[in-house]
Amino acid sequence: MDRPRLLVVAHGSRDPRHAATVHALVRRVRSLRPGLRVETGFLDFDAPTVPRVLERLAAEDPGAEVVALPLLLTRAFHAKSDIPAVLADASARLPGLRIRQAGVLGPSPLLTAAVRRRLYEAGAGRTPAERRSTGLVLASAGSTDPEAIAVIADMARELRRTGWCSVRPAFASASLPRTEDAVRLLRADGCARVAVAPYVIAPGRLPDRIAEGARDADVLADVLGPCPELARLVVRRFDEAVAAATPAKTASEPVPGALGRLGVSA
Numbered sequence: 001m002d003r004p005r006l007l008v009v010a011h012g013s014r015d016p017r018h019a020a021t022v023h024a025l026v027r028r029v030r031s032l033r034p035g036l037r038v039e040t041g042f043l044d045f046d047a048p049t050v051p052r053v054l055e056r057l058a059a060e061d062p063g064a065e066v067v068a069l070p071l072l073l074t075r076a077f078h079a080k081s082d083i084p085a086v087l088a089d090a091s092a093r094l095p096g097l098r099i100r101q102a103g104v105l106g107p108s109p110l111l112t113a114a115v116r117r118r119l120y121e122a123g124a125g126r127t128p129a130e131r132r133s134t135g136l137v138l139a140s141a142g143s144t145d146p147e148a149i150a151v152i153a154d155m156a157r158e159l160r161r162t163g164w165c166s167v168r169p170a171f172a173s174a175s176l177p178r179t180e181d182a183v184r185l186l187r188a189d190g191c192a193r194v195a196v197a198p199y200v201i202a203p204g205r206l207p208d209r210i211a212e213g214a215r216d217a218d219v220l221a222d223v224l225g226p227c228p229e230l231a232r233l234v235v236r237r238f239d240e241a242v243a244a245a246t247p248a249k250t251a252s253e254p255v256p257g258a259l260g261r262l263g264v265s266a
Contacts (some may be wrong), residue, residue, distance in 0.1 A: 012042035021202035062096035074148035102241035124195035135191030142171030179213025195219035
């Protein structure tokens with residue numbers, strides 16, 4: 001049985017830091033799963049585009065199986081519309097290629113752990129006492145999709161349960177409040193310090209807007225980037241997509257070793 005290929009689907013940006021960060025994350029994914037063929041494709045601005053990558057894979061092996069994994073934190077417009085449309089068009093043009101779309105990255109405890117890692121690295125929330133005196137802004141790119149907004153709100157509540165003085169979500173576009181407004185509200189709440197955690201994967205225009213909105217905060221954490229938790233989550237979503245496509249085995253028909261070892265611990 002041929003091993004599926006993993007195609008990491010990133011949005012793309014005019015900012016060269018975006019593609020560099022995506023490629024760094026993909027390198028870490030490859031290090032976690034030696035032997036897995038991992039490709040990177042972009043929806044816009046950067047090369048190679050998703051259609052070009054799929055065309056190359058089809059030329060190499062017309063019957064290959066590809067798991068297209070959206071490098072997205074929430075299930076909003078790109079996951080529900082853009083990416084399915086691109087994959088459907090590719091499937092129509094490359095009928096031998098078996099393409100499956102994996103789930104988006106969030107929500108996941110690994111993403112909460114990634115945010116906490118970036119905050120710790122920036123010098124925020126390293127002790128329970130420090131968290132009790134620090135307000136936290138969870139700043140995402142923003143969306144008009146209610147499902148995506150609800151996921152951000154849930155994550156803010158989850159972070160609040162880890163001991164921060166207060167946690168407020170903020171958005172760089174589409175939704176309110178903006179980062180600077182959330183910082184101001186946390187000061188009004190009586191938080192001695194304020195930290196901003198960008199809930200974005202790679203640098204770009206909207207993360208820069210978050211950073212500008214954090215100018216009056218005490219701490220600004222880095223974007224998630226190629227952190228270990230994010231790489232592990234990419235592998236986990238790939239495994240889930242492969243498992244969902246694998247026919248169930250009976251007790252007398254064991255799962256082959258290559259698929260039986262697909263699980264990744266948290």
